[in-house]
Amino acid sequence: MSLATQIGPLGVGDAAPLYKQLQRALREAIQGKILSPDDALPPERDMADEFNVSRITIRKALDGLVSEGLLTRRQGAGTFVAARVEKNFSKLTCFTEDMIARGRTPHSEWIARMEGAVTPEESLTLGLSPGAPVYRFHRVRYADGAPMAVEYTTIAAFALPSVEAVKSSLYEAMAATGHRPARALQRLRGVLISAQHASLLGVKAKDAGLLVERRGFLRDGRAVEVSQSYYRGDAYDFVAELNDPV
Incomplete structure (x- = not known):
């Protein structure tokens, strides 16, 4: 199942910047247990294709969630949902x-x-x-x-x-x-x-x-x-x- 299917598409008519929309969708998916600790996110290139946004938008959204402690990056492995x-x-x-x-x-x-x-x-x-x-x-x-x-x-x-x-x-x-x-x-x-x-x-x-x-x-x-x-x-x-x- 694709990530876009799991968390839903970005809001149509939502005035918030696209990276903010994606951050909110991912945050809610993590808090709602749709995404579990240690789940791997798709590569940024694939996420950009899935959500029809730029890789810069994907990177900015993920950077914010990493700083919140909800996601973690592992060198050479990718981005994962953080496990407490x-x-x-x-x-x-x-x-x-x-x-x-x-x-x-x-x-x-x-x-x-x-x-x-x-x-x-x-x-x-x-x-x-x-x-x-x-x-x-x-x-x-x-x-x-x-x-x-x-x-x-x-x-x-x-x-x-x-x-x-x-x-x-x-x-x-x-x-x-x-x-x-x-x-x-x-x-x-x-x-x-x-x-x-x-x-x-x-x-x-x-x-x-x-x-x-x-x-x-x-x-x-x-x-x-x-x-x-x-x-x-x-x-x-x-x-x-x-x-x-x-």
């Missing part, structure tokens, strides 16, 4: 592990990574002496090419040989030195995405977001990690298993 990611709060895993477990391809873009001295607040959180060295990692996290989160992490310097030791996975680098966190405390709260983070996440300022604050501990009880991660509210769900204590 579920993060299980009962398991201590990192972003890279979460994405790989769900069949998605993670990567990061560095904002900054640096060595420094612990701040007074970090000193209390990590239990480090004033002036103790730490490593800071600031990056944007992606899944299948779509930005998912902006992450700020501070690691006690004893847990890594150098700031350059972290490649794709922070926890992998920490595990190599025997300092991967064994447990963590996390706090989740809703926030409005700031203008700074919106530009990095491809959303609008004041869109709904999720802030996850984590403090990670080694098996001996020492705190080793403190992080703040700002997630897109339209692309991430957090779940937790609850058990009856009786």
